[in-house]
Amino acid sequence: xxxxxxxxxxxxxxxxxxxxxxxxxxxxxxxxxxxxxxxxxxxxxxxxxxxxxxxxxxxxxxxxxxxxxxxxxxxxxxxxxxxxxxxxxxxxxxxxxxxxxxxxxxxxxxxxxxxxxxxxxxxxxxxxxxxxxxxxxxxxxxxxxxxxxxxxxxxxxxxxxxxxxxxxxxxxxxxxxxxxxxxxxxxxx
Numbered sequence: 368x369x370x371x372x373x374x375x376x377x378x379x380x381x382x383x384x385x386x387x388x389x390x391x392x393x394x395x396x397x398x399x400x401x402x403x404x405x406x407x408x409x410x411x412x413x414x415x416x417x418x419x420x421x422x423x424x425x426x427x428x429x430x431x432x433x434x435x436x437x438x439x440x441x442x443x444x445x446x447x448x449x450x451x452x453x454x455x456x457x458x459x460x461x462x463x464x465x466x467x468x469x470x471x472x473x474x475x476x477x478x479x480x481x482x483x484x485x486x487x488x489x490x491x492x493x494x495x496x497x498x499x500x501x502x503x504x505x506x507x508x509x510x511x512x513x514x515x516x517x518x519x520x521x522x523x524x525x526x527x528x529x530x531x532x533x534x535x536x537x538x539x540x541x542x543x544x545x546x547x548x549x550x551x552x553x554x555x556x
Contacts, residue, residue, distance in 0.1 A: 469510055476494060
């Protein structure tokens with residue numbers, strides 16, 4: 368063996384006297400032990416990831432159980448994490464800030480929360496997301512669990528408007544050349 372490829376093996380070599388640098392036996396020992404230490408480190412990092420909802424993988428079942436959500440192993444991990452984080456953020460009084468944090472845990476863009484006092488409404492306005500955001504049903508359920516029942520929740524989505532299309536001054540040939548569907552045009556930004 369001529370080279371130590373293990374990260375921990377390379378690190379352990381720095382602790383040895385320089386005359387071991389040419390020893391094939393020491394390189395083999397450091398490589399073998401280093402690979403085992405690399406595996407241990409990887410396993411420990413994986414376990415540590417389970418303690419944080421944003422990085423959990425196989426620990427999502429326990430997170431869902433802990434925050435009182437149904438365990439959904441067939442749902443994508445990102446959606447499961449979003450529900451867990453939303454539930455964690457949603458405890459306490461339903462302020463605009465809390466509702467905004469819950470909503471933004473589902474959507475990757477910015478969200479405005481507008482209180483409509485006279486109409487007893489809360490408007491959730493998607494600022495950066497074009498069209499209907501993914502996982503909208505879970506987002507709506509999470510917001511409903513935070514907002515008091517006597518308030519109506521309204522959702523405002525962004526779509527590509529005709530005025531924006533007119534400002535671009537595209538011809539029908541230009542649109543045909545883009546080779547996009549009507550649904551794709553509606554959320555074009």
